[in-house]
């Protein structure tokens with residue numbers, strides 16, 4: 001269905017509190033194999049939304065990217081210096097990305113608070129992830145980031161597939177198994193995006209997903225025309241069986257075709273994202289609320305248990321409530337400086353955090369255009385720079 005505007009967020013509920021409305025924004029976590037076109041896709045989605053006056057809130061989580069062809073509100077490179085991480089920890093490129101992501105994850109509460117502040121002003125929050133897909137999908141930090149985001153706002157995983165490179169049944173099957181593993185790992189609403197449809201239509205993939213016999217026929221034909229090029233013959237029977245196993249998985253899988261290059265298929269993409277958002281509300285959020293309720297109950301039980309343990313340790317009489325240690329003695333422990341403010345807890349946030357790396361929301365900086373080149377990408381015509389709101393400003 002073609003529309004002028006991507007569907008705006010429909011009003012669901014805040015996962016953190018039962019019955020509360022979810023924020024307006026839908027988060028799209030964009031993942032895909034290296035070269036599948038993630039960055040081009042992000043650029044296309046970004047410009048599509050800008051054209052419709054729905055500028056998204058953008059996060060770049062790839063510390064190794066050299067050139068980002070769009071402005072990110074939050075960029076991991078502002079917080080973590082990837083080349084320095086490699087040097088200091090004596091790591092190669094992949095280890096460096098993983099460590100940089102781990103370091104950034106320790107600051108993700110700050111990221112989340114920036115995102116939450118804007119979650120009712122924008123319709124979409126976009127996350128670009130590292131090109132080395134497994135660093136995000138199979139690392140602890142990837143899970144922490146995904147879960148934290150999904151607990152704050154409706155979140156959809158967008159899995160980009162390089163369509164022209166998936167026409168061989170064996171490659172298609174590997175890609176689908178990977179998609180399946182990510183789906184089961186995140187348990188989030190999932191959208192498969194067949195990219196590069198300007199080069200290769202994705203119809204063959206939809207047919208293989210709809211009818212496993214068509215996939216099996218294609219497999220046989222490929223074996224006859226290409227021999228052992230895709231692998232030994234015995235793997236065909238495995239793939240035949242896998243196509244049967246995945247049949248159920250395909251039935252619940254949303255798939256669209258787009259060309260990040262030409263912009264074809266963007267309306268269908270956003271329709272599918274909104275459908276996925278509904279699924280989040282229907283299936284993921286109730287699970288999340290149940291989990292929160294269980295955790296709260298456990299926390300209460302733990303608190304009651306530790307209070308009773310503490311009382312036992314202090315030898316408080318369960319019948320009189322009197323401590324064996326006189327109250328005047330206890331006050332000394334609680335207020336060693338004798339300030340008279342026994343037991344008060346101070347918020348040390350401003351006092352000792354000064355050395356910590358801060359996560360910057362670039363769009364809130366007044367000196368945004370004075371930032372060094374490393375932090376200010378996206379040059380426009382005539383030496384102008386593109387601002388976070390999409391408008392062009394003269395370069396300083």
Ligand SMILES: Nc1nc2c(ncn2[C@@H]2O[C@H](COP(=O)(O)OP(=O)(O)OP(=O)(O)O)[C@@H](O)[C@H]2O)c(=O)[nH]1
Nearest residue numbers: 034035036037038039040131195196199259260261
């Ligand atoms: N024809 C065509 N080419 C595309 C499309 N999307 C991306 N490409 C090309 O595919 C190549 C890889 O695209 P990127 O956007 O860099 O892919 P990526 O997944 O970000 O790659 P990494 O940075 O390695 O993770 C580039 O040459 C793009 O121009 C598309 O829709 N159609």
